[in-house]
Amino acid sequence: MTETLLKDRVEEMMTALAKLGKDERGYTRLAFSDADMEVRSYLIGEMERAGLTVREDAFGNVFARTRGNNALPAVLIGSHADSVPQGGNYDGIVGIVGAIAVAEKIASEKLPRPVEVVLFMAEESSRFGVANLGSKAMAGMLPEDAASFYKDSDGKTLGEVMAERGFVAENAPYKKRVRAFLELHIEQGGILESQLSPLGIVTGIAAPHRYRLTIGGRADHSGTTPMNLRRDALTGAADMLLRIEELAQANARKGVVATVGQLDVYPNAMNVVPGKVTMSIDLRGTDEDNINSLCIAILENVDAIAQKRNLAVQLETLTEEEPALLDEGLVALGEYCAGEIGERTMRMASGAGHDALYMTRIAPVGMIFVPSKNGISHNPAEYTEMADIVRGTNLLYHMVKRLAEE
Ligand SMILES: [Zn+2]
Numbered sequence: 001m002t003e004t005l006l007k008d009r010v011e012e013m014m015t016a017l018a019k020l021g022k023d024e025r026g027y028t029r030l031a032f033s034d035a036d037m038e039v040r041s042y043l044i045g046e047m048e049r050a051g052l053t054v055r056e057d058a059f060g061n062v063f064a065r066t067r068g069n070n071a072l073p074a075v076l077i078g079s080h081a082d083s084v085p086q087g088g089n090y091d092g093i094v095g096i097v098g099a100i101a102v103a104e105k106i107a108s109e110k111l112p113r114p115v116e117v118v119l120f121m122a123e124e125s126s127r128f129g130v131a132n133l134g135s136k137a138m139a140g141m142l143p144e145d146a147a148s149f150y151k152d153s154d155g156k157t158l159g160e161v162m163a164e165r166g167f168v169a170e171n172a173p174y175k176k177r178v179r180a181f182l183e184l185h186i187e188q189g190g191i192l193e194s195q196l197s198p199l200g201i202v203t204g205i206a207a208p209h210r211y212r213l214t215i216g217g218r219a220d221h222s223g224t225t226p227m228n229l230r231r232d233a234l235t236g237a238a239d240m241l242l243r244i245e246e247l248a249q250a251n252a253r254k255g256v257v258a259t260v261g262q263l264d265v266y267p268n269a270m271n272v273v274p275g276k277v278t279m280s281i282d283l284r285g286t287d288e289d290n291i292n293s294l295c296i297a298i299l300e301n302v303d304a305i306a307q308k309r310n311l312a313v314q315l316e317t318l319t320e321e322e323p324a325l326l327d328e329g330l331v332a333l334g335e336y337c338a339g340e341i342g343e344r345t346m347r348m349a350s351g352a353g354h355d356a357l358y359m360t361r362i363a364p365v366g367m368i369f370v371p372s373k374n375g376i377s378h379n380p381a382e383y384t385e386m387a388d389i390v391r392g393t394n395l396l397y398h399m400v401k402r403l404a405e406e
Contacts, residue, residue, distance in 0.1 A: 002105065006397060007390045009101040013046055014389070017097070018089050026086035026380030030152075031122035031133070032060075032161050039081045043096060043119055050104035052117065057172035059137040060121040060165065064100070066107040068114030068404070073177035075115045075403045076363065077102060077396065079185060080123030080134070080355060088382025092123060094370065095184040098393035102400055111404040113179060120355045121167075127152045133169075135355035139362055140173040178363035180330060180403055183356040184396045185367060186384050187348075190375025197346040198391050200369030201334040204286035205350045205357040206255075207321035209295060211281040213302065215240070216312035219267060219275025234265055234274035236311045243301045244281065247294060255349060256285035256294045286323045286349045324357050330366030330399070337398040343391060366399070368392050 020042060021027050021035030029035040040062065047054050047064035054064045065074065079095025099117045106115045121134035128150040136142050143149065147159030147169035159169045192200050217233035241260040248258035262280035281298065285291040299315065306313040331347065338345045348369065356365050370392040373383040 002397065003390060003394050005105060006101045006393050007386075009104060010097055010389055010393055011386060013097040013100065014089070014093070014386070016042065017093055021083070022089075027083050027089050028085050028087070029081065029083040030085065030127040031082045031124060032127070032165055032167075036082045037165065040119065040121075043081060043100065046100050047103075047117060050100055051107050052103055057138070057174075058168045058170065059134055059172040060162065060167040061134045061138060061172065062117075062119040064103065064117040064119075066103055066115045067110070069112050070114060072113045073179040075113060075179050075400050076118050076181040076359070077115065077183070077400060078118030078120065078355075079183050080120045082122060082124050084124050084126045084378045086380055087378050088380055090186045090372070090382050090384050091188065091377055092185070094186055094384060094389050094392070098184045098389065098396055101393055102397045105397060106400060106404060109401070111401070113404040113406060115400055115404050118181075123355055128158050131353055132355055132358055133158070135358035137170070137172045138174045139358045140171045141358060141361065142169070142171045146170070174362055179406075180327070180366065181356065181359040181363040182330070182366045182368070182396060182399060183354060183359075184392050185354060185356075185369060186372045186377060186382070187369040188352050188372050188375075188377035190372070191348055192346070192369060192371035193373070193375065195346055197344055198371060198388055199338060199343055199345045199395060200348045201331050201338075201345045202326055202350050202356075202367035202369055203331055203347050204325045205323060205354055205367070206284040206286045207323040207353060207357060209283040209291055209320045210318040211283075212316045212318055213240070213279045213281060214314045214316070215277045215279065215306070216314070217275055217277075217309075218273070220273040222271045222273055225273055230273050231310050232273050233277040233311060236305060236309045237263060237277040237279050239305050239309070240302050241279065243305065244298055247297050247301065251290065251294050251297075254285065254290040254294075255287060256283065256290050257351070258283050258294065258298070284323075284351060286325065288322060291323070321353075321357075324360040324365070326356070326360070326366055327364035330364055333399055333402060334366055334368060334395065337402065338395055341394060341398055343395060368395055368399075
């Protein structure tokens with residue numbers, strides 16, 4: 001009965017949203033763009049229709065609350081609605097739609113503790129090169145110069161873009177106490193599908209450590225410089241990135257991954273021995289110590305290769321974000337509630353970042369994953385079965401109900 005009610009509402013909202021911000025190449029709802037604002041307005045309308053009290057903070061994050069005893073810390077549930085360029089209609093959307101459906105149902109049950117839906121703004125890094133801006137603002141973690149420092153590809157600053165929408169690119173700390181924050185999200189990977197497990201209970205969220213490595217050699221004539229006199233920065237880079245892959249593979253069971261996704265070669269000419277290469281290194285894991293030990297091993301190996309090849313190396317840290325373990329009590333609650341409604345779950349870590357990561361600064365946090373078809377996300381082919389979305393929403397409902405009854 002509950003499940004049917006949730007299903008009807010979720011289907012209705014997913015169908016309406018499927019028409020917004022779409023062209024023949026997929027969904028493009030970049031942060032604070034017209035399409036993003038159109039989706040936001042639609043969702044606010046649905047929150048009001050659900051009988052919730054809606055407000056927004058200075059950053060533009062939206063909050064929609066059920067009636068309850070406001071002296072009690074609320075249960076927060078939600079996700080984001082912006083997208084990457086040419087993405088799908090599931091990343092973020094599943095979580096915000098599920099949260100609205102759950103809050104609507106809870107509102108009719110008159111539970112003591114208020115439940116509040118949160119729509120986070122600017123989760124994706126596609127427009128401003130940095131992710132989770134809305135949840136960082138709520139957690140008071142935006143840098144002071146965020147308004148002028150972050151720019152989009154047109155050179156517009158975050159501050160300018162947000163001012164056009166009537167928002168301010170500053171911290172907007174969430175002041176009230178929070179009982180728990182729960183986020184329903186698509187997995188964006190293929191583990192659930194491969195394990196035939198419909199629901200994931202997330203135990204931790206990986207965070208990226210990102211570096212830029214500059215490898216200096218010497219640009220020389222490709223015809224006149226004998227092989228033994230070369231200081232080729234690109235063959236050195238090749239040696240290093242293969243070593244990085246090997247080290248990450250050797251540490252795979254510690255839940256860490258390493259990626260070299262970007263190389264810039266200078267002068268990048270066919271007849272010149274490469275004199276300089278810059279290389280990105282992206283390390284992720286859910287355990288800070290494991291990330292750090294992989295990082296140290298990589299640096300030792302990079303140095304050794306540089307020495308052997310007579311190259312200079314310089315490492316610049318771009319970001320070292322802290323991963324977070326989620327609340328054990330909420331993991332247990334998720335498993336307990338799933339058992340009650342006869343759903344199978346598996347525990348898993350999230351390789352992708354989420355707003356939930358920053359909410360750990362202000363609340364105990366839990367996350368539910370639903371499967372992504374073929375593990376595909378950030379792509380128009382992104383897809384999650386409606387039955388799985390409803391399963392995840394139903395589990396979210398049962399967890400929220402438990403927490404709101406306390
Ligand atoms: Zn997302």
